[in-house]
Amino acid sequence: MFPETDLFSKVGFSGCGRISPADIKFYDEIRKICVDNRCRKYGSNYACPPAVGSVEECRQRCNSYKYAVVFNKIYLLEDSFDIEGMTAGSADFRRLCYVLQDRLKELPRYRILANGGCTRCAKCGYPDGAPCAFPDTAFHSVEGYGIVVSELAALAGLKYINGENTMTYFGMLLHD
Ligand code: SF4
Incomplete structure (x- = not known):
């Protein structure tokens, strides 16, 4: 089936695993973390809450696709305080x-x-500017959907923590 899982390693990701969208769990509690706005993206981006819709709407959107692939990349840090390394x-x-x-x-x-x-975009159109410039292809936030990333990783057979002084980022492709 396209995409073959080896496409993800060719692109440069560390690992990937196919899952069924129906098996993903969604939590209103995770959405509350977004509302606390520690990342300062809440209410400022079409790809984040509240613009992506309720957790239930995110669940329905995910379940409207037949297939899903979770993928990740492990990055080495100088130490656990290496904010620059995490940002990079x-x-x-x-x-x-x-x-x-x-x-x-x-x-x-x-x-x-x-x-x-x-x-x-240099400046997102949300909340009071132009409509989203790429509504079909903008990357939505995994966490913003109410998904626990560590759970998603486990579902795909991927480790969430990958050793001392590492940071692992995760994404998911939903497709038909
Ligand atoms: S593509 Fe542009 S307008 Fe759309 S969510 Fe991303 S930054 Fe915002």
């Missing part, structure tokens, strides 16, 4: 998601969920 890893993970997206043109319909809000 986060940006690189997003870059890899764009590389993946370029290889998905033959899919009839898909959605990539990635780490945090969308950073594609």
Whole structure:
């Protein structure tokens, strides 16, 4: 089935696993973390809550796709306080998601969920600007959907923690 799982390693991801969208669990409690706005993206991005809809709407959106692949990338840090390394890893993970997206043109319909809000435009149109510039292909936030990333990793047979001084980012491809 396209995409073959080896596409993810060719793109540069560390691992991946196929899951069924119906097996993903969604939690209103995780959405409350978004509302607390520790990441400062809440209410400022079409790819994050509340613009992505309620947790139930996110669940229904995920379940509207037939297939899902969870993928990750492990980044080495200098130490557990290496914020620069974490930021660079986060940006690189997003870059890899764009590389993946370029290889998905033959899919009839898909959605990539990635780490945090969308950073594609210099300034997101939400909440009071233009409509989303890329409504079908903007990367929505995994956590913003109410998904526990460690649970998602386990569902796909991937380790959430990958050793001392590492940071692992996760994304998910939903597709038909
Ligand atoms: S594509 Fe642009 S407008 Fe759409 S969510 Fe991303 S940053 Fe915002």
